[in-house]
Amino acid sequence: MPYRTALPLVMAALLIAGCSADAPAPETDNATEAAGHDAVEGEIVLTAAQIDAAGITLVRTVRGGSGALTLPATIEGDPQGMQVVSAAIGGRVVALTRNLGQSVGRGQALAVIESREAAALNAEIEAARARLALAAANLRREQRLFDQKVSPEQDLIAARTAATEARIALRLAEQQVAAAGGGGGALNRIAIPAPLAGQVVSRNVTLGQTVAADAELFRVADLSRVAVTLALPPADAGKVRPGAEIAITSGDRSTTARVDFVSPILDEKTRLAAVIAVIDNRAGQWRVGEPVTASIRLADAKAGGAAPVLVPQGAVQTVEGRPTVFVRTDRGFRALPVTLGGPSGDDVIVTTGLNGGERIASTNSFTLKAELGKGEAEHGH
Incomplete structure (x- = not known):
């Protein structure tokens, strides 16, 4: 009968299922499982040590946008300081x-x-003082004789003239020593x-x-104020006014500077105009010679509304066909799609997606794109 033939097959299937149920489940990687539960889409978990090892540098986004120029610059000493x-x-x-x-x-x-020249200058002072003392004594004597009607007025006038000349000679000798430096404690x-x-x-x-004479010995600087110099095309320089604000950034540090001077003369070689901005550096935050990024908003920028954000062009990667930047988080980085505008020097304008002030990956950000793609492949995306 058919059911007798099917019964052994059914029993065999049940026995196989029972054996499968009793068999121990394969072991899983607890760390991987935990990471899977904690994973957030678009997030790359990295420690600070891993970020340093990958050579990833961070920059802080700044607001500038259309009507703004972003240029590399260098901290310089205040020309007046x-x-x-x-x-x-x-x-x-x-x-x-x-x-x-x-x-x-x-x-x-x-x-x-x-030096012998120093000795000659100091000796001239001593000689001038002696001549003045002699002339002053002679003037007092002639004044006394004139008052006694013993000496004529002509002798008194001559004595006054000699005393005046001696006083002038002493002043000249003192000025020569002052111009050379000052008294050094010895002749x-x-x-x-x-x-x-x-x-x-x-x-x-x-x-x-x-x-040698006129040899440079020292340079002394008042570093409570430092400056940055930008070289702008004539059309852009014409839109910058003294007092305009410039955003200065370097890594995680940022400050503002005020335009102090806009040159009315173009450089003969570059045909660019120099714009000098001064930074308050009483806190000693900036060092002379340090490279920075300067963003200056031009006078014809649209009024009202927040200005778009500027990011380095190397910080933008294409992920799934969309421009993307990697924003630093407590756990690593988060891939954030953005909308781009036009270029601005070495930067690019981000019209939507960033608020300004975020820390983003700049140098070697492509490694984060690769890591993101690896993670999505492992999760079957």
């Missing part, structure tokens, strides 16, 4: 009172030079004073060195 200290006379350096980075007050000695020495209060940022002399 840096001075070169030179030797007015030649000689041997016998004392140095300041080293690199040390503070100095206006008029304080930076170095002392010993053959001249002190070289600081022309302004600040820090010693350059020193080109060593103790015992013989220096």
Whole structure:
């Protein structure tokens, strides 16, 4: 009968199913399972050490947009706050009172030079003082004789003239020493004073060195204010006004600067106009020579509404056909689709998707795109 033939088959199937139910389930990777439960779409989990190892650098987005220019720039000393200290006379350096980075007050000695020229200048002062003292004594004597009607008025006038000339000669000798530096504590020495209060940022002399007249010895800078110089085409420079605000960024740091000068003359070689902006640096946040990014909004930018955001062009990757940036999170990065506008120097305008101020991956952001694609492949997306 048919059912007798089917029965053994049914029993065999039940026995196989029972054996399968009793068999132990294959072991799973707990870490993978946990990661799967915690995974968020578009997120890449990376530690700070992994980010450093991948060579990924972070930048902070800034607002600028249409009507704005973003250019590389370098922190410079304020042109009005840096001075070169030179030797007015030649000689041997016998004392140095300041080293690199040390503070100095206006008029304080930076170095002392010993030379025959210094001796001649100081000797002229001593001689002028002696001549003035003699002329003054002679004037007093002639004044007394004239009052006694013993000496004629002509002798009194001559004595007054001699005293005046001696006083002028002393003043001239003192000014010559002051122009050379100042008294160095000995007849053959001249002190070289600081022309302004600040820090010693350059020193080109060593103790015992013989220096020539007009040789540069130091540079002293007042670093409470620093500057950035931008080179703009004439059409853009014409839209910048003194007092305009410039956003300065470098990594996670940012500040604002104010335009101090817009050159009315183009550079002969580049045919660009220099725009100098000054930064308040009393906190010592910026260093001279440091590369930064400067974003300046032009005068004809549309009023009202928030300006679009600027990001480096290298920070934008194409993911599933859409422009995407990778925003830093507590766990790593999150892929965020954005809408792009036109380029702005080395940056590109983001019209939607970012608020400004986010930290995003810049250098080597393509590694995050690759990691994102790997993760989606593993999850069967």
